[in-house]
Amino acid sequence: MRISIITTVIVITLILPRISGAQSQSEYTLPKPVMIELNRLDEAYLILDQFAEKVWTGWNDYLNFPFLMEFQDGLRVLVGHPNPPEGFVPYPQVTIHGLAVYIDTANLNDFKVRQPLQCGGGVLGYGTDINNQPVTIVDLNLTSATVDPTGKTDYLEGESHILVFIHELMHCYQARIMPQMFGNLSLNPDLKHALYSEIEGLALHRAFEQDSPEKAIPFLKDFCVARSYKFQGMDEYEINQARCDEFREGEAVYSEVTILESIKNGFKSNLTTEMDPGYHRFADIDRYLNKYIDRLRDNAGKTLEIYEKNYDYGCFEALMLQKFFPGWQKEIEAGSWLDPVLRNKLAMKESDSLLSLQRFQDIYRIEELKEKHGKVINGRNETYRSFISRKGQVYVINFKPIKQYLPGLADKLKPTYKLGLMEMFPEGIGLLKFDDITLDVKPVPTEINQLYYLKVVDTDPGRSEKPYSIVYQSLDEEGAYTNVTITTPVFTLKAPKVMIRERGNRIKITVISRI
Secondary structure, three states: OOEOEEOOOOOOOOOOEEEOOOOOOOOOOHHHHHHHHHHHHHHHHHHHHHHHHOOOOOOOOHHHHHHEEEEOOOOOEEEOOOOOEOOEEEEEEEOOOOOEEEOOOOOOOEEEEEOOOOEEEEEEEEEEOOOOOOOEEEEEEEEOOOOOOOOOHHHHHHHHHHHHHHHHHHHHHHHHHHHOOOOOOOOOHHHHHHHHHHHHHHHHHHHOOOHHHHHHHHHHHHHHHHHHHHHOOOOOHHHHHHHHHHHHHHHHHHHHHHHHHHHHHOOOOOOOOOEEEEEEEOOHHHHHHHHHHHHHHHHHHHOOHHHHHHHHHHHHHHHHHHOOOOHHHHHHHHOHHHHHHHHHOOOOOOHHHHHHHHHHHHHOOOOHHHHHHHHHHHHHHHHHHHHHHOOEEEEEOOOHHHOOOOOOOOOOOOOOOEEEOEEEOOOOOOEEOOEEEEEEOOOOOOOEOOEEEEEEEEHHHOOOOOOOOEEOOEEEOOOEEEEEEOOOEEEEEEEEEEEEEEEEEEEEEEEEEOO
């Protein structure tokens, strides 16, 4: 996921029954912040009407994939579903690009949804159509904006959300382009992988900057040679998964860039600033285009990052193919991947590899890169050994029920190491605050695991008689505490509603409400 958090998830299809005894919701009016997001979806469809074919010939099925938007007040809005699951009722006051809108207000709470919102989600199966066939939808969570310490807020703008919608719709179309699927292995870079991965990114960046094929192609050959060295030691399944991830994420980003480049020459829009104060009809479009280049350059040098690079590398491979070798898409549809297509188009020779190896020394300063990445790899390994050796009272705080993605809240200035689905903060994670939740962790090693779980260990539990103290307003029959403050030697948590489970030296606190 990036912010807007882009995470494409393949989920087992959820089969739900059709509406039965739907509640009357005729008195409910969609709040303005919700209508803004629906209008952005309508604008995304209008943009695709104009430019989808420029992204990929034959891309015309984007209206076939429903959208489910979930808001923090419990409201769920479903657009374009052929057979809405139980709980949804028609909202006839609104249609989006001719598609019917359905709402589910059964779990509304007192939270006040306000713009700006941040948007993240993915593709999954939800319900069945009238022929009892599974329906693929775009599932989106729209949550209150969190403070970004870097000051970058463009992901909150209407333009950014429209691009997210387009990105996810391209993921839906990819099943027609490339039906192959591979597993969800979590690869962790060693020194060689990190070293040649950065050279790949630097080479793509330099190739993109050139003004002629004669100047760009040597850098593209450098990319291909670095790719072959990066893949050494990986088995066939790992390589196929890496290439599949790169195509799926990278080509979805390529769709964003291609759409932006088309919009730059003029486009039809139905969404005005009066309707959506956070949308400016791509007035400063170069700023949006430049951020893709900046992200490619920045992510190339990140030693421990693998998955995020798929977005950037795949996008720029596709851009280079489109620039120099139009028609490359046919080879993808025939079953190839991006980097083999590029290598074939370049007609790589053994002499090219030898020349690139020399360029690695002269242009990319490979020895300096090796030293830089070696320090990070060693730091990660030492940190991991330190974390697994920590013994004592274990606390796990689970934010999954409220779908709070923790890495997006973490202080970007805190030292951190990634290993698989684990992010390790050797100096602690500091203060996390959103909605009515505050988590203040002392400067002790802290771990985020699988995006939603925070783990911290008190290595000196004997200092306190009890592992935690709790102050709360009420406790229900199911064991849920409301308006609670939990204090431990290593953190303090304030939350509207939690459940606590204790087992041996492990205490699990599950946060079940934001407000």
